[in-house]
Structure formats: structure tokens, C-alpha cells
Amino acid sequence: MKIYSLFCVLALFSCSAKYHYQKAIKKGLEVVKTSDTIRIATIDIPVIKHDTIVYQKIISSKDTVVYYKNIIVPKTRLETRIEYKLKRDTIRMITRVEVQKAKAEGKKNKEPNMWLWIILFMVLGLFMWLASRLANKLL
Numbered sequence: 001m002k003i004y005s006l007f008c009v010l011a012l013f014s015c016s017a018k019y020h021y022q023k024a025i026k027k028g029l030e031v032v033k034t035s036d037t038i039r040i041a042t043i044d045i046p047v048i049k050h051d052t053i054v055y056q057k058i059i060s061s062k063d064t065v066v067y068y069k070n071i072i073v074p075k076t077r078l079e080t081r082i083e084y085k086l087k088r089d090t091i092r093m094i095t096r097v098e099v100q101k102a103k104a105e106g107k108k109n110k111e112p113n114m115w116l117w118i119i120l121f122m123v124l125g126l127f128m129w130l131a132s133r134l135a136n137k138l139l
Contacts, residue, residue: 028074 046053075083 024074 048054
């Protein structure tokens with residue numbers, strides 16, 4: 001019996017909906033109170049008269065659709081954390097792909113360096129000239 005009375009007391013003194021609503025507003029809840037009302041004023045019905053189609057307009061405003069815009073609820077820490085991780089991981093993946101593309105392009109664009117060939121021929125020519133002068137002195 002004591003347990004039942006404890007549950008009744010807890011139910012009577014628990015937090016109200018107003019308390020939770022005020023707490024959500026303090027944490028950043030933005031309530032959007034605007035709503036759009038769409039009324040269908042005329043309905044066109046096609047009627048066939050003497051091989052022609054004639055549209056009859058029936059005026060009525062019985063059909064009404066009320067659309068309330070959504071309330072923006074602040075994200076929890078877990079949702080914010082997951083969103084941040086997803087953005088971070090996608091940025092890492094994009095940089096890895098860009099690095100791989102750059103490496104592939106670097107391997108494709110291996111053109112012979114013309115300056116290297118010119119310097120190589122000049123050194124080879126200098127070596128042959130020195131070798132011929134040395135050979136002439138020794139003979």
C-alpha cells in the first residue's frame with residue numbers, strides 16, 4: 001500500500017508540460033506560429049454539349065486545407081556530434097581522393113626534361129673534349 005501511495009504522490013508532484021515547454025524555449029526552441037490556409041473556391045467540371053467540351057464553374061468553399069509549418073526543435077548533443085563526424089569524415093575522404101588523383105596525374109605526365117638532356121650532353125661533350133686533350137698530351 002505504501003508503494004501505491006508513493007506513486008500517487010510522485011504523479012501529483014511531477015513536472016508539468018508548461019515546465020518542459022519553458023525549458024525547451026530557454027534551450028533554443030523557435031516556435032513558428034504562422035500557418036497557411038488554402039481554400040478551393042472554384043471547381044471546373046468538363047461537360048460535353050453538341051460535340052464540344054464546355055467547362056462549368058461550381059463555386060464552393062467547403063474544401064479547406066490548413067497547413068501549419070513545422071516547429072524547429074534544437075538538436076541534441078548526440079545529433080550534433082554525429083553531424084560533425086559525418087562532415088569531418090567526408091572532408092577526409094575528399095582530400096584522400098584529391099591526393100590520389102594528383103598522384104595519378106603526376107605519373108601520367110612524366111615528360112622528359114629538356115634541360116636535363118642539354119646539361120647531360122654538355123657534360124658528356126666536356127668529358128670527351130678533356131679526354132681528347134689528355135690523349136693528345138700523352139701521345
